[in-house]
Amino acid sequence: MSELRARIAGVGSYLPDRILSNDELSNMVDTSDSWIRERTGIRQRHIAADDETTCDLAEIASRRAIEQAGLTPDDIDLIIVGTTTPDFTFPSTATLLQARLGVSGGAAFDVQAVCSGFIYGLTIADNFIARGQAQNVLVVGAETMSRILDWTDRSTCVLFGDGAGAMVLQAQEPGGDAATEPGILATYLRSDGRFKDLLHVDGGPSSTGTVGHLRMLGNQVFRHAVTNIAESMSTIATRTGIKIADIDWFVPHQANQRILEGVARRLSIPTHKVISTVADHGNTSAASVPLAFDRAVQDGRIKPGDLVLMEALGGGFTWGAVLARV
Known part of the structure; x- marks a missing residue:
């Protein structure tokens, strides 16, 4: 089955x-x-x-x-x-x-x-x-x-x-050609706890008994973000046999416009294919990918049948990507 x-x-x-x-x-x-x-x-x-x-x-x-x-x-x-x-x-x-x-x-x-x-x-x-x-x-x-x-x-x-x-x-239920039917085609998750100090919150119930504040070493996070995000996107493409150039839209985590541009350059992605809302929303962490996806649906860019690659990197580090046909 x-x-x-x-x-x-x-x-x-x-x-x-x-x-x-x-x-x-x-x-x-x-x-x-x-x-x-x-x-x-x-x-x-x-x-x-x-x-x-x-x-x-x-x-x-x-x-x-x-x-x-x-x-x-x-x-x-x-x-x-x-x-x-x-x-x-x-x-x-x-x-x-x-x-x-x-x-x-x-x-x-x-x-x-x-x-x-x-x-x-x-x-x-x-x-x-x-x-x-x-x-x-x-x-x-x-x-x-x-x-x-x-x-x-x-x-x-x-x-x-x-x-x-x-x-x-x-x-x-699956139908004929899995590559052309709507649905999630592939997912990819990774993490590496060795880099905790680069992006973390300095509090927690069992450590300090406080909520704490967000701390970040921005330059080092930038380097890891571009490298790891590009790696996850390339892996998804390899696993599915779909070329990066054939993907219609890229919906990245909206961390920083420079990170978005750095990943696009590394993978030769045209900027018009990258959904960016960071100017208006800033970094909304876990909310940023669905916020950007919804905006692109509402303004008519993402349409039924389109191939969309979503990706993110977060503190920990955690990172990953999801490829779906809408």
Whole structure:
């Protein structure tokens, strides 16, 4: 019996109302609009309201994705939330979301892979569907990164923003040509804990008893990001026999415009094929890939039948890629 295919049935996203511009940020820390734009490509980011939690953002994005899929919350039998900024140490944000949506069955859990959380979540969902253990899976990337930033550290606070993106994967029976049918074609995950000190949060329940703040050695992260992301994308292409040049759209983790351009140059990807939202959203960690994907669907760039390669790298390090035909 052939494995079931995980088809992208719907996407949705949400950004908080408050926009923090570079100019406004320059009144809070020693920086400027030109300094930030030159080094990151970012011009603004969205910041959650004081009473707005990660689950709040996730709920709105999820409802939009479920509606676009033509489903109701009752149809969802698995929820996976990629986040590094959960509402609580426990229970998981996914179970909170399950209750908010009114999903009475199935299972729900969080994935902690930082900026790669959504890519990890898609991979897990794909495996659940392939084994016949889930029919409609809601995969969410949601973050309130503003809660763990040191707003006196200009090397990190200028980079990040808040937001959520969601995608519904639906099981479908395999048909004729697997390469031309909608669905996830291949996934690839990796991690390397030796590089923890390059990108981490300096707190935690069992170490300091505090939430801590995000710390990063930017130049070293940049080098690893370009190398590892390009490697994951090349591996996916090799495994599927699909040339990088034949892929319609690349939806990368929106960490830094320079990283996006560095990967594109290394793989000879035309810039018009790279979906970039980093200027408007900043780095929204696990939310960045689904946010960018949804924008490209909404503005008509990503269309049914297109080949889309999604990728990310996060603290830990974690990294990976997912190739899907829409």
